[in-house]
Amino acid sequence: MQPIPRRIFLFGLLFLGLAWIFISRPTPGSVTNGLIPAPATGFLAPDFELETLDGQVVKLSDLRGRVVLVNFWASWCPPCKAEMPAIQLVYDDYRARGFVVLAVNATNQDSREKAQAFLAENHLSFPVPLDVLGETTLRYKVSSFPTSFLIAPDGIIREVVVGGPMAEAALRARVEKLLEELP
Amino acid sequence: MFPTLQIGPLALQTPGLLLLIGVYLGLSLTERYALRCKMKADPLYGLFFLVAAFGLIGARLSFAVQNIALFRSTPLAFISLDPYLLDPWGGFAAGLLAGWVYGKRKKIAFLPTLDAYTPALAVFAIALGLAHLASGHAFGAPTSLPWGMELWGVRRHPSQVYETIAASATLFIVWRQSRKNLPAGALFLQFVAFSAGGRLFLEAFRGDSVLVFGTVRMAQGIAWLIMACAMILLEIIKERSDPNRIVPKQMNG
Secondary structure, three states, X not given: OOHHHXXXXXXXXXXXXXXXXXXXXXXXXXXXXXXXXXXOOOOEOOOOEEEEOOOOEEEHHHHOOOEEEEEEEOOOOHHHHHHHHHHHHHHHHHXXXXXXXXXXXXXXXXXXXXXXXXXXXXXXXOOOEEOOOOHHHHHOOOOOOOEEEEEOOOOEEEEEEEOOOOOHHHHHHHXXXXXXXXX | OOOEEEEOOEEEEHHHHHHHHHHHHHHHHHHHHHHHOOOOHHHHHXXXXXXXXXXXXXXXXXXXXXXXXXXXXXXXXXXXXXHHHOOHHHHHHHHHHHHHHHHHHOOOOHHHHHHHXXXXXXXXXXXXXXXXXXXOOOOEOEOOOOOOEEEOOEEEOOHHHHHHHHHHHHHHXXXXXXXXXXXXXHHHHHHHHHHHHHHXXXXXXXXXXXXXXXXXXXXXXXXXXXXXXXXHHHHHHHHHOOOOOXXXXXXXX
């Protein structure tokens, strides 16, 4: 191929690229924009309503406007237990600024008594919703414990942390970043 | 979607595992390429591990400097395995600097080295596509096409499969091209141009695009720019290495 035709070909290719950007503009609904509930980063956090260990009923969507950490755990899971003190420290420091922890206990794979004993032993004070039927754990597609979902004030999942224990500094950094979004 | 691989009490992160396999296979291919080009493979391995190590340390240091208060209360967090405590730009700068110093000391030529790493990059791109498939990231836009797959509650384009196929095609082209006598740097630039072109085309089927100016996918704009730069640089390199090129004589006085 001669140099000039090759250059014309390359310019043509670049022009086609620009045309493709124009042609393939997203149609409404083709990009998530956080409207679909799904347990993944960038999606609306699936709603749930569960009873906590102390008998209160907590609904995730009622916490819109706050930064929420939904942490799935079980008392037989060592990394879950290892990260709880760090979660408590961060919760103590930031709850006044609008940070909420929902430590969802997978009660269908655990027991209410064991969860209660662990919390009392470690002086943990954040709300512990009980997933007795395992529906919320299933809806959040939790494949291993612990799994944490950081939810922004607009209800969108900003990060999913699978496994643990989460370092306290890492949790603080994540929460501080999200709290900056609060008015 | 297989985000974790449960082996007894151990939950292995499948995407990370796939990326590690990609690095291993990629470096093996780079070694084969280096041997074919009569290059020494050891400095290439050395350079890779040095850049990776300094990149990681630099990323953690940079994050720590920016968030000093966090590390003051929990200094052990400095050795945490949590990737959130890394600053990618700090890591990039530290890795680049370490690579540059090592390259200068070992007298490693820049462009042939980029060419040598190209097969590794091409294999890594395939591993990245598979890692996206395992984690469910980089998902597609909703579709009614028969090959669409159910993900996050909607039937979607299998964008991760498209990504893996495009990366495999790029590896095939790059490996074939690597047998030709190309000017230094050309193989790497071809890989960049093909990869950017692939992203420009396939981004249209993604459902997680970040939009700018209302309806333009940002990744497409960036991919177009990268593709244009790679093509221009490729032309310059080819022209400079052309044996029939007429070099203008220097005028005296």
